Amino acid sequence: MRLLIVEDEREFAETLRRGLVAEGFTADVAHTGREGLWRATEHAYDVVVLDIMLPELSGYEVLKRLRAAENWTPVLMLTAKDGEYDEADAFDLGADDYLSKPFSFVVLIARLRALLRRGAPARPAVLEAGDLRLDPSARTVHRGQKRIELTAREFGLLEFLLRRAGTALSKNEILGHVWDAHYDGDENVVEVYIGYLRRKIDAPFGTHTIETVRGVGYRLVDVTRS
Secondary structure (H helix, E strand, O other): OEEEEEOOOHHHHHHHHHHHHHOOOEEEEEOOHHHHHHHHHHOOOOEEEEEOOOOOOOHHHHHHHHHHOOOOOOEEEEEOOOOHHHHHHHHHOOOOEEEEOOOOHHHHHHHHHHHHHHOOOOOOOOEEEOOEEEEOOOOEEEEOOEEEOOOHHHHHHHHHHHHOOOOOEEHHHHHHHHHOOOOOOOOOHHHHHHHHHHHHHHHHHOOOOEEEEOOOEEEEOOOOOO
16 A cells, blocks of 8 residues: 655654555655655655645645646645644544644554555545535535635535525534534624625625525525526
8 A cells, every 4th residue: 555644754654654654555755745746646655644834835725726627536634733723623624534733653553554444435425505506525616617715614514505505504503513513602603704704705796695594503505697
């Protein structure tokens, strides 16, 4: 099984490489995001082990570009940062797994073998409502031919609404799926982000895709331009 390690700490990367080789893997190493992106694009790997903090291009940017290029190689992200938002951002961009340093080498091997058993995932279907299209894997949103740039949170919110198009969703339901099941902040943050989305996916196009359902919450409907 051939792996790519993208890690700027050379001693750590070499320790990982030697350990993986001892476990029967073949492992290449890249020390910058740009080199890692080139290797992952030009060569076939079974899994990419990708650090977030990299010179030239961050791990997030490498992952984003891989998925935009329809490269579905499983990616396990590494970080010295231990934060749920970093983990959420990684998964939002298409990571398959995530480990915080320091970690057990035994756990790393187990995670890698699990990813290898799964293999590269099939590309998810594009979600549509009228001429609004969201591609979960490429992380892109279009209204007709016009590309719309969204933040990670806006993208997650729109994806959730599209997957439940036609269904009235409460703020608590939205918080539990788009933010966190244990989120205990102000639920009006949903209203704020709905406003952000409307200004990007509706207002410039004369559409009204997201409805307010009084006493309940919000509903995404299939509409065409007026």
